[in-house]
Amino acid sequence: MESYEALLASITPSTGQTRTILDPATGQKVGDSPVHGTEDLERAITAASAAQPAWAALGHEARSAALLRAADAIDGSAEALARLLSREQGKPLNGPNARFEVGACSSWLRATATTPLDPEVVVDDGETHAEIHYRPIGIVGAIGPWNWPMMITMWQIAPALRMGNAVVVKPSEYTPLSVLALAAVVNRELPEGLLTVVCGGREVGARLTEHPAIGKIMFTGSTATGKAIIKSSAATVKRLTLELGGNDAGIVLPDADPQAIAEGLFWGAFINTGQTCAALKRLYVHEDIYDAVCDALATVAAATPMGVGLDEANVLGPLQNKQQFDIVARLVDAARDSGARILLGGDPDPGQPGYFYPTTLVADIDNDNPLVAEEQFGPALPIIRYGTVDEAVTMANGLNVGLGASVWSADPAEARKVAARIEAGTVWINSHGGVHPMIPFGGAKESGYGLEFGVEGLKSLGVPQVING
Structure with a gap:
């Protein structure tokens, strides 16, 4: 070796x-x-x-x-x-x-x-x-x-x-x-x-x-x-x-089990500390299970260690550069200032060396908030509440990008019906962002x-x- x-x-x-x-x-x-x-x-x-x-x-x-x-x-x-x-x-x-x-x-x-x-x-x-x-x-x-x-x-x-x-x-x-x-x-x-x-x-x-x-x-x-x-x-x-660029949407249907999907949602969003083109960057959750999904995600996020990469215990790291750190900080601050609820994170330690931004979950946020509308490319996930599937699909398709998307449901057949309505190059069912050397991959729109x-x-x-x- x-x-x-x-x-x-x-x-x-x-x-x-x-x-x-x-x-x-x-x-x-x-x-x-x-x-x-x-x-x-x-x-x-x-x-x-x-x-x-x-x-x-x-x-x-x-x-x-x-x-x-x-x-x-x-x-x-x-x-x-x-x-x-x-x-x-x-x-x-x-x-x-x-x-x-x-x-x-x-x-x-x-x-x-x-x-x-x-x-x-x-x-x-x-x-x-x-x-x-x-x-x-x-x-x-x-x-x-x-x-x-x-x-x-x-x-x-x-x-x-x-x-x-x-x-x-x-x-x-x-x-x-x-x-x-x-x-x-x-x-x-x-x-x-x-x-x-x-x-x-x-x-x-x-x-x-x-x-x-x-x-x-x-x-x-x-x-x-x-x-x-x-x-x-x-x-x-x-x-x-x-x-x-992408700003991938995920739609959680009302029949999904929050506990069963929480870890998949987390890694869909936070793989490589959120620095992935086809990561889950805006999450739409039905109002019936909204709070339960928020709680389940927060539990997984709070238990996932972040730190220096050579420490074998860590699985999340810093932002790669200051420019990206500043983008994430700006978008989270704007969400906080707008009245959105910070479930977890949002408070980087100014005395810590490196570009570490804590794992951040933002709830009760409007769909037109900059944290939703712009690609954050970092460890901050906005969670948007919706009432009908038509509403969720409209919001998911509302941007000029369409790299990937996902639908989460206990009924894969129903999830595939929703997936067919989403404008994205790849739509995953009950997962997000996985690639395979034999499965073609490419984007839609811009x-x-x-x-x-x-x-x-x-x-x-x-x-x-x-x-x-």
Whole structure:
């Protein structure tokens, strides 16, 4: 097993400009990240252009074999990767956090490497035989976020590589070390130049999205940045997969058992301390069981430990950065000032190091309150009372985003009827936010477009070619 120290040393630059990365839980130094510019990006694209044709020529079987070896390499460095991720991002080692995320990287890579994608026969009537094949795009630009930096990067690079592309990755400036480390481990099994991480700012990101050599951009992040990418990529007609902002609604029907669903509701909302695109961010509960659901949620939340990620007892951590801490604090303060009832939390300790915001539940809040209408992306959940299902569906559909949603009920058939009325890319029944490597995932409305995962995800990383005759 590779040590954390050795892994960190392997990605620490010996020359060039660097930036110190601090632990959001303690303020202590984690390591030094390189600071790349557009010249570094050009070098990465040149190397990718040189490496990609031979990689594509290997074919699916040989590429998959290399990716399976890379998955094994991730497992061999799993604990070192998890410790680095915990220190840089802030998430605890245990629970659905750092060790979970690293494990997801290797399992997702294996699933992607072994998913078959055979030519699809669309017509074969004795006179015409037509098939759809998927050819490599060339070079894919992958721009990832800071909340799940390793896992979402893997969601981008695994299908891109499997389909015969080279990849240039631009990680978030908040979590570059995690992505550098993951790529360093994966690159032990890949040809040189095929996968490169460029750690730069907005200038690098802007150049990546407009560069004529890049055939596709995969982006996970805010809707505002996604719109900017659409504009900057238009001149070269790039293919895009955009997983953008969400403000997921959950609807609890009146027949639900508050005690039975409380833990699922909690983790749907507070996984990764609420810093998840498809987390439950506004909860609509029928008036008949409203108080019971509030009480059950508060019981689970109060018993869930938050603290420094390297402490094995903790399962919730800090906000990753001060900007996000300030957003959560502003929205909770606005809710309090409006007369909403704070069931739990809402009172960060100003003397505590790190960006810790306590687990917060807010009841008796209006649907147009900023904490409901804006994406908080943190550990604060507004709980809205409703009287009829029609009212709940109208409120759930009232925003311009639609990444995910959920319906909670003792009657799955009734829940599915309600789910069909919700405008979201995925609607879960009696759970929220779970993803699977074979189940397509993507947003509706301004939460983006394009599908990831499974066969559909592979297709999105290829150029469809019809062979007719």
